[in-house]
Amino acid sequence: MSSNTSSRQLPHTDEETPQAGPAPKPPADTATGDTTAPGDGDTAGDPAASEDGDTAAPGDGDTAGSAVASEDDGAPPAGGTPAEGPATPDTTPGDSASADTTPGDNTSADTTPGDNTSADTTPGDNTSADTTPGDNTSADTAPDQGGSGDAGPGDSDTAEAAPDDSDATDTTPGDNNATDTTPGDSDAADTASAPGDGVASDGSPAPVRSRWRLRRGRGWRQKHPVAARILAWTLTFLAAALVLFALLMPSKVDNFRPAEFTRIPAEAIFGAAVLIVLPRTPRIVVAALAGLGLGALTVLNLLDIGFNEYLGRGFNVVLDWSLFGDAEAYLRDTMGGRGALAIVVAAVALVIAVLALTALAVVRLGNLLARHSVASTRTTLVLGTVWITCAALGVQVADVPIAADHTAAVVQDRAHRVRETLRDEAAFARIAKKDDFADTPPDQLLTGLRGKDMMITFIESYGRSAIEDPVIAPGVDATLTAENDKLREAGFAAKSGWLTSATYGGSSWLGHSTFLSGLWINNQQRYRTVTAGEHLTLTKAFRKTGAWDTVGIMPGVQKAWPEAKFYGLDKVYDSRELGYKGPKFSWSTMPDQYALTAFERLVHGKKHDKPLMSEIILTSSHQPWAPIPKTVPQDQVGDGSVYDAIEKAGKKPSDIITDSTKSKQEYGKSIQYSVTSLIDYLVKYGDKNTVLVFLGDHQPIARVSGNHASRDVPCAIVAKDPKVLDRIAGWGWSDGLQPEHDAPVWKMSSFRDRFLTAYGSTPSP
Numbered sequence: 001m002s003s004n005t006s007s008r009q010l011p012h013t014d015e016e017t018p019q020a021g022p023a024p025k026p027p028a029d030t031a032t033g034d035t036t037a038p039g040d041g042d043t044a045g046d047p048a049a050s051e052d053g054d055t056a057a058p059g060d061g062d063t064a065g066s067a068v069a070s071e072d073d074g075a076p077p078a079g080g081t082p083a084e085g086p087a088t089p090d091t092t093p094g095d096s097a098s099a100d101t102t103p104g105d106n107t108s109a110d111t112t113p114g115d116n117t118s119a120d121t122t123p124g125d126n127t128s129a130d131t132t133p134g135d136n137t138s139a140d141t142a143p144d145q146g147g148s149g150d151a152g153p154g155d156s157d158t159a160e161a162a163p164d165d166s167d168a169t170d171t172t173p174g175d176n177n178a179t180d181t182t183p184g185d186s187d188a189a190d191t192a193s194a195p196g197d198g199v200a201s202d203g204s205p206a207p208v209r210s211r212w213r214l215r216r217g218r219g220w221r222q223k224h225p226v227a228a229r230i231l232a233w234t235l236t237f238l239a240a241a242l243v244l245f246a247l248l249m250p251s252k253v254d255n256f257r258p259a260e261f262t263r264i265p266a267e268a269i270f271g272a273a274v275l276i277v278l279p280r281t282p283r284i285v286v287a288a289l290a291g292l293g294l295g296a297l298t299v300l301n302l303l304d305i306g307f308n309e310y311l312g313r314g315f316n317v318v319l320d321w322s323l324f325g326d327a328e329a330y331l332r333d334t335m336g337g338r339g340a341l342a343i344v345v346a347a348v349a350l351v352i353a354v355l356a357l358t359a360l361a362v363v364r365l366g367n368l369l370a371r372h373s374v375a376s377t378r379t380t381l382v383l384g385t386v387w388i389t390c391a392a393l394g395v396q397v398a399d400v401p402i403a404a405d406h407t408a409a410v411v412q413d414r415a416h417r418v419r420e421t422l423r424d425e426a427a428f429a430r431i432a433k434k435d436d437f438a439d440t441p442p443d444q445l446l447t448g449l450r451g452k453d454m455m456i457t458f459i460e461s462y463g464r465s466a467i468e469d470p471v472i473a474p475g476v477d478a479t480l481t482a483e484n485d486k487l488r489e490a491g492f493a494a495k496s497g498w499l500t501s502a503t504y505g506g507s508s509w510l511g512h513s514t515f516l517s518g519l520w521i522n523n524q525q526r527y528r529t530v531t532a533g534e535h536l537t538l539t540k541a542f543r544k545t546g547a548w549d550t551v552g553i554m555p556g557v558q559k560a561w562p563e564a565k566f567y568g569l570d571k572v573y574d575s576r577e578l579g580y581k582g583p584k585f586s587w588s589t590m591p592d593q594y595a596l597t598a599f600e601r602l603v604h605g606k607k608h609d610k611p612l613m614s615e616i617i618l619t620s621s622h623q624p625w626a627p628i629p630k631t632v633p634q635d636q637v638g639d640g641s642v643y644d645a646i647e648k649a650g651k652k653p654s655d656i657i658t659d660s661t662k663s664k665q666e667y668g669k670s671i672q673y674s675v676t677s678l679i680d681y682l683v684k685y686g687d688k689n690t691v692l693v694f695l696g697d698h699q700p701i702a703r704v705s706g707n708h709a710s711r712d713v714p715c716a717i718v719a720k721d722p723k724v725l726d727r728i729a730g731w732g733w734s735d736g737l738q739p740e741h742d743a744p745v746w747k748m749s750s751f752r753d754r755f756l757t758a759y760g761s762t763p764s765p
Contacts, residue, residue: 235364236364236365236368238361239360239361239362239364239365240361240365242357242358242361243268243291243294243358243361243362243365244261244265244268245261246294246295246297246298246358246407247265247267247268247294247404247406247407248260248261248263248265248404248406248407249298249301250301251301251304251305251308251314251410252304252305252308252707253305253308253309253707254707257398257400258398259397259398259399259400260400262397262400262402263400263401263402263403263404263406264383264386264387264390264402264403264404265404265405265406265407266387266403266404266405266408267405267407267408269380269383269384269387271290271362272365272369272376272379272380273380273384274286275287275365275366275369275370276369276370276373276376276377276380278370280370283366283367283370284363284366284367286366287359287362287363287365287366288359288362288363290362291358291359291360291361291362291363292355292358292359294358294362294407295354295355295356295357295358295359296355297407297410297411298354298358299351299354299355300315300317300414301410302354303315303320307320308702309505309701309702309703310505310506310701310702311503311504311505311506311507311701312504312505312699312702312709312711313504314417316417316421316523317414317417317418318418318421318422318525319421319523319524319525320524322524323507323524328340328344330587331343331344333584333586333587335653387402387403388403390402390403391403421523421525424523424525424526425525425526425529428519428525428526428529428530429529431519432519432529432530432533432535433533433535435518435535435536436753436763436764437536437541437753437756437761437763437764438535438536438764439764440761440762440763440764441764442544442545442546443545444760444761444762444764445541445544445545445756445760445761445762446541446542446545446547446756446759446760446761447759447760447761448723448724448727448758448759448760449691449724449759449760450547451611451689452611452689452690452691452719452721452724453604453611453612453613453614453687453689453690453691454542454548454611454612454613454614454691454693455614455616455682455690455691455692455693455694456516456538456539456613456614456615456616456693456694457615457616457617457618457678457692457693457694457695458508458511458512458515458616458617458618458694458695458696458697459618459621459671459674459675459678459694459695459696459697460508460556460588460617460618460619460620460621460622460674460696460697461621461622461623461667461670461671461696461697461698461699461700462621462671462674462675462695462696462697462713462714463501463696463698463699463700463705463709463711463712463713463714464498464699464705464709464710464712464713464714465699465700465704465705465706465709466667466668466671466696466700466714467480467714467738467739468741469664469704469705469706471661471664471665471668472664472665472667472668472671472704473668475668475669475672476668476671476672476675477738479671479672479675479676480675480736480737480738481738483675483676483679483737484736484737484738486679486680486683487679487682487683487718487737490682490683490686491688491720492682492683492686492718492719492720493718493719493720493722493725493735494716494717494718494725494735494736494737495716495717495725495728495731495733495734495735495736496714496715496716496717496733496734496736496737496738496739496743497714497715497731497732497733497734497739497743497744497745497746498712498713498714498715498739498743498744498745498746499515499695499712499713499715499745499746499747499748499751500710500711500712500713500745500746500747500748501514501696501697501698501699501711501712501713501748502514502520502521502522502711502748502749503522503697503698503711504698504699504711505698505699505700505701505702505705506698506701507524507698508556508617508697508698509527509563510522510523510524510526510527510698511696511697511698511713511748512617512697513527513530513531513537514748514749515538515695515697515748515749515751515752516537516538516539516567516615516752517530517535517536517537517538517749517752518538518749518750518751518752518753519535519749520747520749521749530566531563531566532566533566535566537566537567537568537752538752538755538756539567539568539569539613539615540566540567540568541568541756541761542568542613543568543569543570543613544568547610547611548610548611548612548613549570549608549609549610549611549612549613550568550569550570550571550612550613550614550615551569551570551571551572551573551603551612551613551614551615552564552567552569552571552572552573552614552615552616553573553578553595553596553598553599553603553614553615553616553617554572554573554574554575554617555574555575555578555580555588555589555590555595555617555618555619556575556588556589556617556619556622557572557574557575557617558574558575558576558589559574561574567615569615571603573598573599573602573603575589575590578590578594578595578598578602579598579601579602579639580594580598580639580640581639581640581641582594582639582640582641582642582643582644582647583643583644583647583648584647585620585627585628585629585643585647585650586622586624586625586626586627586653587619587622587623587624588619588620588622589619590619590640591620591629591640591643591673591677592618592619592620592629592673592674592677592678593629593631593632593637593677593680593681594637594640594643595616595618595619596616596618596677596678596681597634597637597681599614599616600681600685604685605685611689618674618677618678620670620673620674620677621667621670621671621673621674622670623667623700623701624653624656624657624663625656625663625666625667625669625670626650626651626652626653626655626656626657626666627646627647627649627650627651627652628650628651628666628669628670628673629643629646629647629650629673630646630673631673631676631677631680632646634684651666660703660704663703663704664704667700667704675737678692678694679737682718686720687720688720688721689720689721690719690720691717691718691719691721691724692716692717692718692719693715693716693717693718693755694715694716694718695713695714695715695716696713696714696715697713698711698713699711699712699713712745713748714737714738714739715739715751716737716739717733718737727758727759728758731744731754731758732744
């Protein structure tokens with residue numbers, strides 16, 4: 001017969017069932033005073049009792065040499081031993097003493113605190129007068145009852161204040177009161193599978209692994225209570241610090257000041273009020289979702305910091321996702337495949353960690369608030385009152401308001417930017433369709449430049465800081481002066497001014513398209529819109545006349561470039577078609593000197609029927625400005641192999657990338673190299689019909705140009721024919737390659753129309 005079969009299910013047998021009556025008092029165990037009482041679950045005379053006198057109580061799940069009926073079975077114990085008399089079977093596990101063997105003891109005078117005496121092993125004393133801490137009786141006066149005894153903030157278990165759950169040989173079910181965090185006594189010598197220990201809330205057996213983890217975790221807390229409390233306090237403090245940091249985190253590096261984190265966030269007060277009143281399951285769900293949202297906002301703030309540092313603007317959640325591919329390509333070109341992979345993995349891990357930690361932190365704090373609801377409610381009311389008072393009176397610390405709604409403001413700002421982005425896309429599409437020179441007949445375009453070889457050249461990251469920053473300017477200004485003298489000796493003259501770029505720190509294609517199209521293209525969506533249309537670019541205007549062949553020299557282009565059609569270029573020579581066999585210089589695929597030499601060999605130096613209009617992109621001044629190529633004798637350029645030794649001897653990106661001063665110095669050297677390469681080419685290969693327009697596409701990143709630098713870049717027009725410069729005399733530009741500080745500043749998008757007008761083009765919208 002199975003040990004858990006109910007007596008009502010037993011078949012009639014020929015055995016006589018003994019009548020219930022007073023059980024004879026069994027002899028005491030001479031070793032420990034333990035007795036083997038009928039109904040204990042041991043068979044009479046069973047020698048399986050442990051040496052220390054501990055016995056297997058009913059419901060323990062132990063078998064002592066024979067099948068044992070469950071406590072509610074009602075069947076006689078094996079061996080025909082009569083069941084215990086009229087006493088009601090005790091079904092409430094709880095006591096942990098080791099020698100009282102009477103299950104369901106109903107005495108009313110048990111006053112032993114903790115029931116840890118050696119003579120009491122009764123499981124589940126259910127007396128109405130029992131004052132034992134840890135019992136489940138209606139008159140239990142244990143100080144650890146309920147939740148108020150939890151002294152461990154943030155601990156998901158209640159405090160283990162009861163001293164009675166520590167017997168090394170306790171085989172009875174553990175105390176099941178609300179504040180005991182060690183049900184089942186996870187001591188090493190506890191071998192009983194007691195009720196309440198390995199049983200789920202629905203009465204079914206708990207999984208062995210979960211039970212083992214529960215025993216192990218709570219056993220550790222029991223053995224090391226001080227360390228457990230310190231750990232709980234530490235985790236709670238870190239959770240609160242993380243949530244506070246996320247709520248108050250600025251989106252710009254220069255706003256990270258101690259005063260920013262002395263504010264009281266309104267969102268925290270409101271969130272605490274919500275979590276206090278919610279039931280357990282909704283509270284955990286709401287806290288987890290709020291934590292994930294806060295984590296996502298933190299990630300966006302980190303992106304804002306990065307974009308402000310590199311591009312001088314915040315992250316656009318609608319348009320900027322495509323830039324991550326360009327960033328990964330830049331890292332791969334700069335730091336190699338392994339370095340790029342390591343950074344990408346680290347970035348992904350950081351995002352996951354931020355989301356997970358903020359969610360866990362909010363859940364932990366929510367549980368703490370719920371367990372201490374009275375104190376939490378009072379604290380929330382006090383902080384709310386303080387916040388309202390500070391907001392009404394305008395209280396500040398170091399010019400920072402104490403009452404903060406920073407997170408709400410950030411969310412509102414992001415929502416506003418999303419709406420503006422969507423509106424801007426529609427508005428720009430209408431603007432791009434309008435063009436004052438779209439219908440100008442070819443014979444009325446650029447009449448003042450007929451017969452001239454045109455070179456429109458962009459120098460990567462050549463910005464105003466190169467000429468005016470105190471660290472960078474001395475070297476660059478000396479180079480501009482020397483190159484200007486070289487031009488004069490060769491019969492050239494120059495005029496220069498300032499243009500405000502549509503981009504900053506990167507996204508060079510936005511600067512190129514703004515300059516050539518006459519439209520303000522400051523984001524990727526605008527770029528896609530305009531390059532998909534038929535808007536007249538400056539380069540396309542030369543082609544439209546039929547008087548020029550148009551060509552592009554694009555050493556930075558490493559794959560198919562469909563935008564060539566938009567720009568009106570008949571032929572494009574990218575990095576794969578310029579014949580370079582030398583090393584890359586970080587991101588730059590080849591030195592500027594080589595790119596210009598290849599232009600001369602492949603295009604300019606060849607006989608052609610029409611003048612050339614060439615768009616040339618020089619890339620040696622692209623970040624990270626290490627290593628930097630050096631000028632070599634022109635007859636040694638060859639296929640670029642000569643640059644191998646120069647590249648190996650140069651600095652590594654890691655040598656300068658974290659040092660602002662070193663970055664500035666190397667950036668300045670790269671600008672000097674690019675300008676020198678361009679002017680050397682012009683002096684050597686230019687003639688009376690050569691006209692050069694060159695400019696920077698944007699300022700360098702903030703680490704070099706500064707956090708509040710302008711977006712201005714220098715632009716110069718160089719020619720031998722004085723009539724070319726006479727046509728722009730009214731512009732007010734400075735003589736020479738270096739514009740004066742107070743020279744005119746125009747938006748880069750205005751250059752196309754001014755240039756077309758100055759050189760004989762007639763508007764005809």
